[in-house]
Amino acid sequence: xxxxxxxxxxxxxxxxxxxxxxxxxxxxxxxLLRVLGTLRGGRGSLLLGKRAxxxxxxxxxxxxxxxxxxxxxxxxxxxxxxxxxxxxSAIVPTNPKIEDYLSVVALPLxxxxxxxxxxMPVYVKDQKLLQALIENRKRQASYAGAFLVKDEEGTxxxxxxxxxxxxxxxxxxxxxxxxxxxxxxxxxxxxSIQGDQVVLLGHRRLRITEMVEEDPLTVKVDHLKENPYNxxxxxxxxxxxxxxxxxxxxxxxSSLWKDHVQTYTxxxxxxxxxxxxxxxxxxxxxxxxxCQEVLEELDVYKRLKLTLELVKKEMEISKLQHSIAKAIEExxxxxxxxxxxxxxxKAIKKELGLETDDKTALSAKFRERIESKKDKCPSxxxxxxxxxxxKLQLLEASxxxxxxxxxxxxxxxxxxxxxxxxxxxxxxxxxxxxxEDHYGLSDVKERILEFIAVGKLRGTSQGKIICLSGxxxxxxxxxxxxxxxxxxxxxxxxxxIAIAGYITDEKMHIARDYLEKNTREACGIKPEQxxxxxxxxxxxxxxxxxxxxxxxxxxHIEKIYRKIALQLVRQGVSNEPDKEALSVTANxxxxxxxxxxxxxxxLKDSAVEDASVTxxxxxxxxxxxxxxxxxxxAVHEVHTTEAPEENSISEGKDTDGAKEDAVDKTxxxxxxxxxxxxxxxxxxxxxxxxxxxxxxxxxVMGLAWTAMGGSTLYIETTKVEEGEGKGALVLTGQxxxxxxxxxxxxxxxxxxxxxxxxxxxxxxxxSKLHLHVPAGATPKDGPSAGCTMITSMLSLAMGKPxxxxxxxxxxxxxxxxxxxxxxxxxxTIAARRSAIKTLIFPAANKRDFDELASNxxxxxxxxxVDTYSEIYDLAFQSDAGTETS
Numbered sequence: 104x105x106x107x108x109x110x111x112x113x114x115x116x117x118x119x120x121x122x123x124x125x126x127x128x129x130x131x132x133x134x135l136l137r138v139l140g141t142l143r144g145g146r147g148s149l150l151l152g153k154r155a156x157x158x159x160x161x162x163x164x165x166x167x168x169x170x171x172x173x174x175x176x177x178x179x180x181x182x183x184x185x186x187x188x189x190x191x192s193a194i195v196p197t198n199p200k201i202e203d204y205l206s207v208v209a210l211p212l213x214x215x216x217x218x219x220x221x222x223m224p225v226y227v228k229d230q231k232l233l234q235a236l237i238e239n240r241k242r243q244a245s246y247a248g249a250f251l252v253k254d255e256e257g258t259x260x261x262x263x264x265x266x267x268x269x270x271x272x273x274x275x276x277x278x279x280x281x282x283x284x285x286x287x288x289x290x291x292x293x294x295s296i297q298g299d300q301v302v303l304l305g306h307r308r309l310r311i312t313e314m315v316e317e318d319p320l321t322v323k324v325d326h327l328k329e330n331p332y333n334x335x336x337x338x339x340x341x342x343x344x345x346x347x348x349x350x351x352x353x354x355x356x357s358s359l360w361k362d363h364v365q366t367y368t369x370x371x372x373x374x375x376x377x378x379x380x381x382x383x384x385x386x387x388x389x390x391x392x393x394c395q396e397v398l399e400e401l402d403v404y405k406r407l408k409l410t411l412e413l414v415k416k417e418m419e420i421s422k423l424q425h426s427i428a429k430a431i432e433e434x435x436x437x438x439x440x441x442x443x444x445x446x447x448x449k450a451i452k453k454e455l456g457l458e459t460d461d462k463t464a465l466s467a468k469f470r471e472r473i474e475s476k477k478d479k480c481p482s483x484x485x486x487x488x489x490x491x492x493x494k495l496q497l498l499e500a501s502x503x504x505x506x507x508x509x510x511x512x513x514x515x516x517x518x519x520x521x522x523x524x525x526x527x528x529x530x531x532x533x534x535x536x537x538x539e540d541h542y543g544l545s546d547v548k549e550r551i552l553e554f555i556a557v558g559k560l561r562g563t564s565q566g567k568i569i570c571l572s573g574x575x576x577x578x579x580x581x582x583x584x585x586x587x588x589x590x591x592x593x594x595x596x597x598x599x600i601a602i603a604g605y606i607t608d609e610k611m612h613i614a615r616d617y618l619e620k621n622t623r624e625a626c627g628i629k630p631e632q633x634x635x636x637x638x639x640x641x642x643x644x645x646x647x648x649x650x651x652x653x654x655x656x657x658x659h660i661e662k663i664y665r666k667i668a669l670q671l672v673r674q675g676v677s678n679e680p681d682k683e684a685l686s687v688t689a690n691x692x693x694x695x696x697x698x699x700x701x702x703x704x705x706l707k708d709s710a711v712e713d714a715s716v717t718x719x720x721x722x723x724x725x726x727x728x729x730x731x732x733x734x735x736x737a738v739h740e741v742h743t744t745e746a747p748e749e750n751s752i753s754e755g756k757d758t759d760g761a762k763e764d765a766v767d768k769t770x771x772x773x774x775x776x777x778x779x780x781x782x783x784x785x786x787x788x789x790x791x792x793x794x795x796x797x798x799x800x801x802x803v804m805g806l807a808w809t810a811m812g813g814s815t816l817y818i819e820t821t822k823v824e825e826g827e828g829k830g831a832l833v834l835t836g837q838x839x840x841x842x843x844x845x846x847x848x849x850x851x852x853x854x855x856x857x858x859x860x861x862x863x864x865x866x867x868x869x870s871k872l873h874l875h876v877p878a879g880a881t882p883k884d885g886p887s888a889g890c891t892m893i894t895s896m897l898s899l900a901m902g903k904p905x906x907x908x909x910x911x912x913x914x915x916x917x918x919x920x921x922x923x924x925x926x927x928x929x930x931t932i933a934a935r936r937s938a939i940k941t942l943i944f945p946a947a948n949k950r951d952f953d954e955l956a957s958n959x960x961x962x963x964x965x966x967x968v969d970t971y972s973e974i975y976d977l978a979f980q981s982d983a984g985t986e987t988s
Contacts, residue, residue, distance in 0.1 A: 201290065201306060202326060207248035208235050209284060209311070209320040210291065210303070211272055216251040216398045217289045217305040218385040220378060223249070225301050228273045232319040236301060240293055248309050248324055250288035251395050277317030286311050287327070287399040308398065329377050332403040342407040343376055346383050349414045353421050376403050383410040387417050449501070462500070465509065466492050472516035479521020488515055528559035542613045547571060547600055551580075570597035603928035604651025604812035606959055607936075610644045611637070618657045626664040627678055631772065633667050635660075638777040645936070646787035651812035651929065663783045667773050793937040794877075797907050801899035803978075804939070805891035806912040806930035807883070813929030815910060815937045817877055818888065818895040824871040836876035839884025845914065846874055849892035852915055856893070856975060857900050866900035887924040889915035890943070893971060894978050905978045910934050911943035919971040923947035928955055931963070940964055943974055 210225065210232070217223045227233040239245055252272055275283060287310050291303035308327035315321040332339065384397040393413060400406040473480065473488060491512050498505040527533075530552050537548045550569060558564040570581040570589075583589060586599060605613070619635060648656040775783060794817060798804060807816040823833065832850050834843055854867040874892065876883055890913040898905055912930055914922040923945045924930075931952070934942055944952060946967040952960070968974055 201246075204246050204290060204324075206315050206321060206323050207246060207290065207309070208232065208239065209280070209288075209322050210236075210247045210249050210301075211252045211280065211284060212249050212288075213252050213272055215391050216285075216395050217249045217291055217303055218381045218394075218398060219289060219305045219307055220381065221305050221385050222294070223291075223303045223305070225249075225303055227299050227301050229319065233296075233299060233301070235319045236293055237296055240296065245293040246306075247291055247293060247303070248288050248311070248322060249291040249303055249305070250284040250286075250311070251391060251398075253283050253285060254392075277320060278314065280320050281311070281314055281322070284311065285395055285399075287395075289398070290324075290326070308401075327401060329403050329406075330401050332376070334376065336404075339376060339404050339407065342404065342411060343379050346379060346407060346411050346414060349411065349418050350383065353414065353418045376407060380406040380410040383414045387413040388420070389413045389416065462496055466495060469512045469516045476520045481520070484515065484520065488512065491515070526558065526564055528555055530555050530559070540617075542616060543605075543609050544602065547602065550598075550600055567598045568596055570594075570599050572599050572601050603926075604932065605653060606928075606932050606956075607641070607644055608958055610648075610653060610656060611640055613653050614640050614644070614656055614660060618653065618660050622657070622660050622664050625661075626668045628664060628668055628671070629678060632671065632676070633664070633773045633775070635663065635775045636777070639775045639780050642777040642780050642787075643784065646789050647784060649789055649812065659784050663775060666783050667775075670773070798905060798909075800902055800904050801895055803891050803895040803898060803905050804910040804937075805888055806910050806933055806942075807885065807887070808926030808929050813926060813931075813933035815933050815939070816883070816888070816891075818891045819875045819877070820892075820895040820899045821873050821875075822870050822899060823873045825869055827869055829871050830868045831871040833871070833873045834875075835873070836879050837882045838876060839882065841884050841886050842876070842888055845886065845889040846892050848915060848917060849889055849896060851917060852889075852919055852971060853893045853896040853900070856897060856919075856971065860975070861901065864900060867896075870900075872896065872899070886914045886922070887912045889913065890921060890971060890974055894974065897975070897979075901979070903979055906941060908938070908940040909943070909978060910937070910939045910941070911974060911978075913943070913945045913968070913974075915971055921945045921968050921970060921974070927951040928959065931955060931959055934963070935959070941977075942966070943968060943977060945969075 210227070212223075212225065215223075227236065236247060239247070272280075272283065287308060289305040290307050290309050291305050293301060294304050295302045309324040310327055312323045312325055315323055380397065380403070384394050387394070387410075393409075397406055397409045397413070400409060469488070469492060473485070477485065491508055495505070495508050495512065498508060533552060533555050534548070537551065541548070554567075554569065568581060570583055570586070572583045572586045581597065586594060589597075615637075619640075623630065623633070643659055644656060647659055650656075781787070793804075793815065795802065798817075801820045803818050805816040805818055807814050832846060834846050838846070850867065850872070857864055857867060874895070876888075890911050893915060894905060894911065912924050914924065916922065927944065927948050928951075931942065940963065942963055942965045944965060944967050946969045949967045952965060952967075966973075966977055968977070
C-alpha cells in the first residue's frame with residue numbers, strides 16, 4: 104500500500120488524500136461541495152458510492168474526529184489493507200495521537216512547502232537524518248516536521264538556481280540550519296522510505312518554539328489551528344466560490360491542471376474552507392514564498408484571499424499560454440495555406456501556359472537590350488547570351504538556378520558593349536592627382552604608378568588586382584579591413600599591400616589639408632568665418648578618434664561645422680551674393696589703364712563685402728560658456744572689411760550708401776579650441792590609457808593591436824594564497840584560448856627563470872596566483888602577451904618592480920625563445936601616446952621597426968631580444984647591454 108502511494112507521489116509533485124467517509128457523507132449536502140463538484144463536469148454527487156479516507160484534519164472543530172478516523176483506518180490497513188489492495192491511501196498505524204508529537208525531527212524542504220493533505224517526495228542526503236527517520240518508523244513514530252528553507256540573503260526567489268543551494272543546505276547543522284528554516288511548517292507522516300527518497304504526507308501546521316538536538320536537528324513545536332470563523336459568513340462564502348470559479352476557468356484553459364484536479368477531487372472528502380485554500384495554493388505554480396505565506400496564515404478569510412490571488416495569476420498565465428499557442432497555430436496554418444495556394448497557382452499557370460509566357464517576355468526583354476549593341480558586342484559574348492537564354496526557358500521559375508541565370512543575363516545585357524574611353528597612362532598626371540587627394544601612403548601610390556607604367560609599356564591596363572588591407576577608408580581599387588575573411592582563390596589573385604594605422608601627425612595633416620577644407624566648403628562656410636585650432640584637432644584625434652583610419656575623424660569634423668553653420672544662420676549670416684549689388688555692377692564698364700578693375704573682380708568683392716557685414720558670432724554653448732568666450736576676446740580674431748577706394752564705381756552711380764554701411768561693420772570669427780571642443784562634439788570618448796606613473800610590483804605594461812590601431816595593456820599578478828604545494832594560477836579578464844595558453848607557458852618559463860636566478864625561492868611551488876588583464880569587459884586574445892606575463896609573475900615573485908616607463912610585447916616558447924609579433928607600427932604609436940620611453944620587441948621585428956617613419960621612432964629606446972633572459976636583464980637591471988635602435 105505504501106509503495107503504491109510512493110509511486111503516485113513520484114508521478115505528481117503533491118497528491119491530495121481521502122477524507123473520512125462519515126465526514127464526506129455529511130459534507131455532500133453542503134453548498135460548497137456541490138459547487139466544487141462542477142469541477143468534474145457538473146456531477147453533484149462527487150463522492151457517492153466511493154470509499155474515502157483522509158490523512159488528518161487541520162481545522163479546530165474536527166481534530167478529534169479526524170484522529171478517531173485515522174485510528175480506524177490504520178487498524179483496517181494493518182489487518183487487511185495490504186492483502187486486498189483496496190485501501191492504497193490508508194495511513195501507517197501509530198499508537199500515539201498526533202497531538203502528542205511535541206518534539207519532531209526537522210526536515211528541510213528546498214523548493215516548496217508541504218500543505219496538509221498532500222504527498223511530497225523528498226531526497227535526504229544527510230545520512231544521519233535519514234537514519235533518524237528510519238528509526239522513527241521502526242518505533243511507530245513515523246512523523247517529522249517539514250519546514251521550507253529560507254533563501255540566502257541577496258538572492259531572488261523567482262530565479263531558478265542549480266543544485267549548489269541544496270548542497271549548501273545539506274552541509275548546515277544545528278543552529279545554522281535552524282536559522283535557515285521558516286518557523287511555520289507541517290507535521291508530516293513518513294509513508295515510505297526507499298533509498299534516500301522519503302515520501303511525506305502532510306497533516307497539520309506546526310510552529311518551531313526551540314531547538315532540542317543539533318544533529319539531526321530536532322525541535323519543539325506547537326500545533327497550530329485555524330482561527331475560529333463563521334462558516335455561514337457571506338464574505339467567506341463569496342471568496343470560496345470565486346476560488347472555485349477561477350479553478351474552473353483554469354481547467355478550461357489548461358489540460359495539465361485538469362489532469363491534476365481530476366486526480367485530486369477523487370479523494371477530497373472534508374472539503375471545507377481552510378482545505379479549499381490549501382488545495383488552491385498547493386496546486387498553483389506560485390513561487391515558494393507566496394505558498395509559505397498561505398501556509399502561515401491562520402485566518403481563514405485571509406488565507407482564501409491569498410489563494411484567490413494565486414489561482415487568478417495562474418488563470419492569467421494559462422490564458423497567455425493559450426493565446427501564444429493559438430497565435431503559433433494560426434501562423435503555421437497560414438503558412439501552410441499560402442504554400443497550398445502557391446502550388447495550386449503554379450499548376451493553373453502551367454495548364455494555361457502563363458508560366459511559359461512569363462519566360463518568353465523575360466527573354467524578349469533581354470534580346471531587346473542586346474539588339475542595339477549587337478554590332479559592337481564580341482561574338483563570344485553573344486554566344487554566351489544565347490546559351491543563357493536557352494537555359495532560362497528550360498528552368499523552373501521557382502528554382503534558385505533560374506534567378507541566377509536571370510541575374511547573369513541582366514548583367515550581360517546592361518553592360519555598355521563597344522563603348523570605350525581612351526586610356527591615360529600619364530604617370531606625372533596620376534602622381535599629381537594622388538598627392539592632391541591622399542596624404543602619405545607612399546608605398547600604395549608607388550604601386551599604383553607602377554601599374555600605370557606597365558600599362559603604358561604594354562599598351563593595355565590588364566594586370567593584378569591590387570588589394571589594400573588595413574583600416575577602413577583612406578580609397579579605390581580594393582580594400583579590406585582584414586584579409587582572413589577573403590576566400591583563398593580570390594586572395595591568391597590579389598597583391599596585398601598592408602596599410603598600417605595613421606599616427607597623430609599624419610591625422611593632423613589629413614584633417615587640416617583635406618577633411619577640414621572639404622567639410623567647410625560642403626557646409627558653405629568661408630575660411631574667415633571660422634578657425635579650428637591645432638589644439639582642437641589634436642584633442643579631437645587623441646580623445647575622440649583614436650581609430651587607425653580617419654573616417655570617424657571626418658564625421659566629427661562634419662559635426663563641428665554643422666553646428667557652426669546652424670549658429671551662423673541663427674545670427675542672420677548669409678553667404679549668398681547680394682542680388683542688388685550684382686545688378687548694379689552688371690552694367691559697369693571697366694576703365695582703361697593698369698588700374699582697371701575686371702567685372703568678375705567687382706562681383707567677387709561685392710560678395711565678400713556682403714558676407715562681411717554681419718553681427719558678432721557667438722559659440723553654440725550655454726550662457727556661461729558664452730561669457731567665458733567673451734572673456735577670451737584676445738584669442739578671437741576680429742576682421743574689419745572696408746570697401747577699398749580702388750573698387751569705387753564711377754561717379755554718377757549712387758553706391759555711397761552701401762559702402763558706408765559696409766564700413767565699420769565687424770564679424771567675429773568662430774574659434775574652436777580645446778577649451779570649447781566639448782560644446783561641439785560632446786564629452787571625450789577615450790581617457791588616458793596609462794594607469795600607473797610607476798608600475799607597482801607584479802604589474803607590467805604590454806602592447807596590443809586592436810581595431811582602434813593599438814593600445815597599451817597592463818598585466819597584473821597578485822598572490823591569493825600561500826602554502827606548501829599550493830602552486831596554482833587563476834586567470835580573469837575575458838582572455839581567449841591563446842592568451843590562456845600563454846599564461847600557462849608564462850608560469851612554466853617564469854618558474855624556470857626564478858629557479859635559475861634564485862634557487863632557494865619556492866614562490867611558484869607554494870603560491871596560488873591570480874593574473875588579471877584589465878578591462879574585464881573587453882575580450883582579449885592574441886599571441887603576443889607571453890613575455891609580459893612572465894615579467895609580471897617574476898616581479899611578484901622577487902618583490903621587484905620593473906623599470907620605469909617600460910613596455911614590451913612578444914610571445915615566448917617553453918624554452919624561452921621570443922617569437923615575432925605583428926602590428927609594430929600600431930604598438931609603437933600606442934607606446935608614444937602613453938609616454939613610454941623604453942620598448943622591448945622581438946629581434947625578428949627589427950626590420951619592421953626600421954621601416955617606420957623617423958617621427959614615429961623619435962625619442963624611443965627600443966631593444967630587440969631573442970630570449971627571455973635578455974628581457975629579464977632589461978626589466979630588472981639598469982646596466983643591461985642589449986642591442987638598441
